Amino acid sequence: MLKTLANLKVIFLGTSSAIPTSERGLSSIALVREGEILLFDAGEGTQRSFFKANLGFNKKMKIFISHLHGDHCVGLLGLLQTMSMLERTLPLSVYGPRGLLGFVKNNMKSLKCELSFPLNIKIVAEGTFLEENEYVVRACKGKHFITNYAYALEEKDRPGVFEPNNAIRLGIPKIKWSNLQKDETVTVKGKKIKPEQVIGPKRRGRKIVISGDTRPTLKLKHFLEGSDVAILDSTYFDEHKEKAKEHMHMTASEAMELSSKAGVKKVVLTHFSSRYRDVATILASISKKHINTIAATDFMEINIPYPDELTEKKKE
Amino acid sequence: MLKTLANLKVIFLGTSSAIPTSERGLSSIALVREGEILLFDAGEGTQRSFFKANLGFNKKMKIFISHLHGDHCVGLLGLLQTMSMLERTLPLSVYGPRGLLGFVKNNMKSLKCELSFPLNIKIVAEGTFLEENEYVVRACKGKHFITNYAYALEEKDRPGVFEPNNAIRLGIPKIKWSNLQKDETVTVKGKKIKPEQVIGPKRRGRKIVISGDTRPTLKLKHFLEGSDVAILDSTYFDEHKEKAKEHMHMTASEAMELSSKAGVKKVVLTHFSSRYRDVATILASISKKHINTIAATDFMEINIPYPDELTEKKKE
Numbered sequence: 269m270l271k272t273l274a275n276l277k278v279i280f281l282g283t284s285s286a287i288p289t290s291e292r293g294l295s296s297i298a299l300v301r302e303g304e305i306l307l308f309d310a311g312e313g314t315q316r317s318f319f320k321a322n323l324g325f326n327k328k329m330k331i332f333i334s335h336l337h338g339d340h341c342v343g344l345l346g347l348l349q350t351m352s353m354l355e356r357t358l359p360l361s362v363y364g365p366r367g368l369l370g371f372v373k374n375n376m377k378s379l380k381c382e383l384s385f386p387l388n389i390k391i392v393a394e395g396t397f398l399e400e401n402e403y404v405v406r407a408c409k410g411k412h413f414i415t416n417y418a419y420a421l422e423e424k425d426r427p428g429v430f431e432p433n434n435a436i437r438l439g440i441p442k443i444k445w446s447n448l449q450k451d452e453t454v455t456v457k458g459k460k461i462k463p464e465q466v467i468g469p470k471r472r473g474r475k476i477v478i479s480g481d482t483r484p485t486l487k488l489k490h491f492l493e494g495s496d497v498a499i500l501d502s503t504y505f506d507e508h509k510e511k512a513k514e515h516m517h518m519t520a521s522e523a524m525e526l527s528s529k530a531g532v533k534k535v536v537l538t539h540f541s542s543r544y545r546d547v548a549t550i551l552a553s554i555s556k557k558h559i560n561t562i563a564a565t566d567f568m569e570i571n572i573p574y575p576d577e578l579t580e581k582k583k584e
Numbered sequence: 585m586l587k588t589l590a591n592l593k594v595i596f597l598g599t600s601s602a603i604p605t606s607e608r609g610l611s612s613i614a615l616v617r618e619g620e621i622l623l624f625d626a627g628e629g630t631q632r633s634f635f636k637a638n639l640g641f642n643k644k645m646k647i648f649i650s651h652l653h654g655d656h657c658v659g660l661l662g663l664l665q666t667m668s669m670l671e672r673t674l675p676l677s678v679y680g681p682r683g684l685l686g687f688v689k690n691n692m693k694s695l696k697c698e699l700s701f702p703l704n705i706k707i708v709a710e711g712t713f714l715e716e717n718e719y720v721v722r723a724c725k726g727k728h729f730i731t732n733y734a735y736a737l738e739e740k741d742r743p744g745v746f747e748p749n750n751a752i753r754l755g756i757p758k759i760k761w762s763n764l765q766k767d768e769t770v771t772v773k774g775k776k777i778k779p780e781q782v783i784g785p786k787r788r789g790r791k792i793v794i795s796g797d798t799r800p801t802l803k804l805k806h807f808l809e810g811s812d813v814a815i816l817d818s819t820y821f822d823e824h825k826e827k828a829k830e831h832m833h834m835t836a837s838e839a840m841e842l843s844s845k846a847g848v849k850k851v852v853l854t855h856f857s858s859r860y861r862d863v864a865t866i867l868a869s870i871s872k873k874h875i876n877t878i879a880a881t882d883f884m885e886i887n888i889p890y891p892d893e894l895t896e897k898k899k900e
Binding site: 320375 | 602603604605606609610628629631632635636652653654655657658659661662665666669670683686687690691694695696697729730
């Protein structure tokens with residue numbers, strides 16, 4: 269089946285760790301892929317950020333909770349309530365670690381919140397826990413006080429590029445081109461022609477990893493390999509590296525080092541401690557070796573092109 | 585005992601009903617009285633508003649929850665967590681309807697939130713449920729889907745004004761004035777002089793009522809009587825008066841009518857439905873009869889003078 273290109277962008281809805289500031293809300297990151305919202309964490313204030321970012325409450329959507337600390341999941345309650353008030357009808361799945369079901373159920377009961385749509389709470393295990401037509405989502409345990417999952421969105425390969433010149437050279441009539449594009453073998457003048465004779469190699473989809481709260485680990489490095497974009501816990505900078513150990517987070521340097529070892533193409537640091545008032549300046553002073561690293565800000569949007577789109581652009 | 589004047593102001597931290605907007609956060613109102621914060625409701629986002637309003641997380645403080653709908657209490661969770669992260673030491677009491685204890689306890693457990701300070705959850709009953717040296721707090725049940733309390737902060741009377749001219753006329757030596765000011769009888773040349781001979785009548789303290797979510801009721805009217813300031817549910821305007829009945833709220837007109845009957849001196853309407861984009865203009869078109877009515881906005885601050893301060897000012 270011929271696949272069209274899928275738009276994919278990330279919108280940062282909250283980029284502060286633990287305590288919000290006037291500029292940074294609590295953790296929440298939206299990947300918007302072809303109109304579907306994949307929301308990673310929902311800290312307090314997420315529903316308000318949804319309005320500000322014009323995300324819509326009745327869209328095709330899935331939510332992934334990294335871990336059950338309040339600053340990563342309390343916003344789920346208001347989000348579910350507001351979706352219901354706005355009469356959401358589409359089903360919603362929320363994925364996360366053990367304890368998520370109790371957290372949501374107890375609160376829906378305490379707060380007398382009646383949902384207008386089917387809600388499925390799904391407890392995550394490591395590995396590929398979700399497979400859709402065009403992508404999978406995988407989980408990897410981090411190293412934090414409680415179970416934390418890093419998540420990876422991995423798109424499946426797209427078919428290779430159809431080469432009309434090859435088809436013409438092989439004398440294939442145009443009426444049969446679409447069969448080849450659908451990965452079917454065709455017969456031309458009694459001769460079998462396979463799709464790979466006119467279609468280039470499969471093209472890799474995109475991979476985006478979001479770390480949640482974690483120390484750097486070898487396991488996470490492996491999980492990061494092949495990422496086009498990694499959005500990483502960078503609660504601290506070097507001056508507080510002892511605190512990073514104590515509170516089970518990464519420093520910006522640790523996150524960059526890990527991504528560099530894993531060959532990540534673009535790194536976006538987030539989850540900054542509220543003590544840092546000018547993250548961009550601090551980062552600029554240390555990231556010279558890591559030119560593909562930026563610091564997230566609330567409502568920053570980043571389009572994520574396909575790897576081969578980048579290659580094409582470089583060729584131009 | 586001679587009492588000094590106590591500063592009292594109200595700061596609106598969130599003035600939207602049910603669903604936040606980009607301009608209005610969810611319900612939360614801080615009364616700041618002589619450095620003590622009395623917080624009425626804590627909708628999602630309250631902790632962030634605390635920072636913006638420079639309120640401080642380790643102040644003498646009490647919290648009063650009107651009812652257990654998410655938009656009035658979910659912010660409590662982040663507030664408690666942030667207080668602990670900032671190492672609050674002062675004890676905190678949270679008052680509210682039955683169910684509050686379970687809501688807080690279950691969430692502290694689910695979210696692995698360890699408090700750095702003593703937390704007392706106190707279930708409210710109608711009437712005077714809290715008495716401090718200088719004020720009491722009373723509760724009155726409203727008419728809503730679930731138990732909702734309107735709260736009244738009522739300051740105790742202050743002593744009357746000491747009249748030096750009277751004291752001089754009665755030949756009382758200055759050394760004995762402070763005894764009279766402390767409400768003690770003194771003896772001058774064998775003659776007993778009572779405080780009331782040199783001190784005017786006791787002066788009424790201030791009364792502020794905050795309604796929570798409710799329909800207008802006769803009981804609430806009685807509860808409002810004698811209020812200097814009433815902060816009232818005004819979810820709807822006249823065009824949606826049927827919705828006000830259906831969703832158990834007041835319209836602005838109903839709130840003003842009720843306050844007018846109760847002789848409330850100043851009315852501040854709040855908890856506006858997110859459907860209204862320009863509340864002030866709508867209100868201006870209907871409130872001509874109610875000149876002492878204003879619409880709250882987020883971060884609006886109002887100083888509340890003593891009734892006799894107002895009288896003094898009028899005299900001038």
